[in-house]
Amino acid sequence: MANKNTLTALDITMRDIIGNDKFMGGKVFVCAGDFRQILPVIRGGGKNAELEHCIKSSYMWNDMTKLELTENVRLKKDDRKNIKFAQSLLRLGSREAGPVEFGEDFGVRVNSRKELVDRVYDDIENNHLNASYFEKRAIVSPTNVDVDSVNQMIYDKSKEKEVVYNSVDTAVEEGTDIQTSVFNAMTSPFLPLHRLQVKVGSVLMIIRNICPPKLGNGTRIIVTNLKKNVLVGKILGGSYRGEQVMIPRITLEAQDTPVNFKRKQFPVKLSYVMTINKSQGQMFERCGLLLDTVQCFTHGQLYVACSRVTNWDSLILYTGWHKVNEVCVPKPTINCVYKELFDETSFNPEVDVPETTAVGEAPVYNLSEEDAIDMILPECVNTHSDRLEEIAQELAQKILEEIGKKCGRDSKEQETSPTKYRSDTEEEARSSNKRGRDEEDTTPKPSPKKCKCVGSETRT
Incomplete structure (x- = not known):
C-alpha cells in the first residue's frame, strides 16, 4: 500500500544525507510486498490513479532485483x-x-x-x-x-x-x-x-x-x-x-x-x-x-x-x-483484479528521477517548503492535531536549510543577516526615516532573492 512518492522522498533524503548520487545513497535497500493485495489508496481516484501511484510506476522499479517466495512452509503435505x-x-x-x-x-x-x-x-x-x-x-x-x-x-x-x-x-x-x-x-x-x-x-x-x-x-x-x-x-x-x-x-x-x-x-x-x-x-x-x-x-x-x-x-x-x-x-x-499489475510490459515507469549534480557532489533538488511537507506527511497534514502541522513545517524548514548548506548557501544565515541583501536605496530610506519618521517612505522594496537549490522564494 506504500505510495511511490513515499519511497521517492526516502531516496532523496538518503542521497542528501550520505552525499551520494546513487539510488538510496548507495545503501542496500530491501522492501517486501505482495501485489495481490490492496494498492495505494488515492482519495477521489480510481484504477488509473492507484496504478499510477504504485511502486511499479516509479523510476525505481526497473533497477530493483525481484525475489519471490515459492514455498508455503506452513502447509503439511497431507493437509489436502x-x-x-x-x-x-x-x-x-x-x-x-x-x-x-x-x-x-x-x-x-x-x-x-x-x-x-x-x-x-x-x-x-x-x-x-x-x-x-x-x-x-x-x-x-x-x-x-x-x-x-x-x-x-x-x-x-x-x-x-x-x-x-x-x-x-x-x-x-x-x-x-x-x-x-x-x-x-x-x-x-x-x-x-x-x-x-x-x-x-x-x-x-x-x-x-x-x-x-x-x-x-x-x-x-x-x-x-x-x-x-x-x-x-x-x-x-x-x-x-x-x-x-x-x-x-x-x-x-x-x-x-x-x-x-x-x-x-x-x-x-x-x-x-x-x-x-x-x-x-x-x-x-x-x-x-x-x-x-x-x-x-x-x-x-x-x-x-x-x-x-x-x-x-x-x-x-x-x-x-x-x-x-x-x-x-x-x-x-x-x-476485482487489475491484471496489468502482473504484466510487466504494460508498465512504463515515469522518468521522475530527482535532478542531481555530478557524481560525487552533494545532490541539488528543486524542492519547495510545501513539497517537503507533502513528502514528510502525505495526506496527513491538517488531519491530525494542530501541533502536527506546525511540527511538519518546522521539519520542512530544517530540511530546506540543510539543502541550502549543501549547495553552498546557508539559508539560515539569510534570515539572521537580512542586511546582507539590502540595496543602497533601502539604506538611504532607513537613514531618512531616522531624521523624520513622519515623512512617507516611497523607497521601492528590493525583490526577494531566490535560492537556486530550493526553487522557491526565501525570506529576506
Whole structure:
C-alpha cells in the first residue's frame, strides 16, 4: 500500500544525507510486498490513479532485483484441504476477476448476519473481558456503513455499564454563524462520533497516530477502565501486545464534510468489525467476511479478506441471497483484479528521477517548503492535531536549510543577516526615516532573492 512518492522522498533524503548520487545513497535497500493485495489508496481516484501511484510506476522499479517466495512452509503435505485453499487464494489474487464461486473447501457459509456474528464471536457473553479472545477474532467488510451496523449489534451483547462521552465541536473559522448542534450531527470516516458510547470490555480501534508505533492508526485495544478524560485499555496483538495504555481526547479537523469544523474527542471507534483495508497485515484464528450489501470494489480487497486466516474452515462467509427463477440462492461474489499489475510490459515507469549534480557532489533538488511537507506527511497534514502541522513545517524548514548548506548557501544565515541583501536605496530610506519618521517612505522594496537549490522564494 506504500505510495511511490513515499519511497521517492526516502531516496532523496538518503542521497542528501550520505552525499551520494546513487539510488538510496548507495545503501542496500530491501522492501517486501505482495501485489495481490490492496494498492495505494488515492482519495477521489480510481484504477488509473492507484496504478499510477504504485511502486511499479516509479523510476525505481526497473533497477530493483525481484525475489519471490515459492514455498508455503506452513502447509503439511497431507493437509489436502488447506493446500487447495491456498491454491484457490493465489488464483483469487492474480487471475480470477468478476463473479467467483467459492467451493465447499473454501470457508464456511452462513445464512444471516446473526449467524455470522454467532460463529465468529461464539460464547462472547462469558469472554467479554478476555483480551486473548478478541485478539484472535474479527469480522471484515468493504464499507464503513456495514462495519458500524454490525459493531453496534455486537456491542449491545455486553451487559457492562455504559459511559457516554460527548465531543466538543467548534467552527474552524471564527464568526461562523452555525449552531453547534449542526456540527454534532455530522459524521465522517475520519472522525470519531460526537456521542461515543463505551463499556468496559469494548474493543476499540485508534483512528489517529498518537504515539507510533505503539499507538498508531489501526491499533486495537480492549477497554479496562473508563475515566473522565482518558480511556484505559490493553493493546491487542502486535509487538506491544498486553501493554496498558491511556487514550486522551485530541482535536481533529473534518475535511470531507460540507462545513469544516474541529472536534475534540477520543480518537477511537468500535472494532469488533473492521474494513478490509484496515485488516491488511493482521492474522486471526477466526475471521468473518460480510458481503451481503456491498461487494469488494477495488483490487486485492477480496484476496486480503480471505487470506486473514491460515485454515479453510476459519473463514466464515456471508454473501447474502438473491432470487434465481423464484428460488433464493447465495449471491455470487465479485472479485476485482487489475491484471496489468502482473504484466510487466504494460508498465512504463515515469522518468521522475530527482535532478542531481555530478557524481560525487552533494545532490541539488528543486524542492519547495510545501513539497517537503507533502513528502514528510502525505495526506496527513491538517488531519491530525494542530501541533502536527506546525511540527511538519518546522521539519520542512530544517530540511530546506540543510539543502541550502549543501549547495553552498546557508539559508539560515539569510534570515539572521537580512542586511546582507539590502540595496543602497533601502539604506538611504532607513537613514531618512531616522531624521523624520513622519515623512512617507516611497523607497521601492528590493525583490526577494531566490535560492537556486530550493526553487522557491526565501525570506529576506
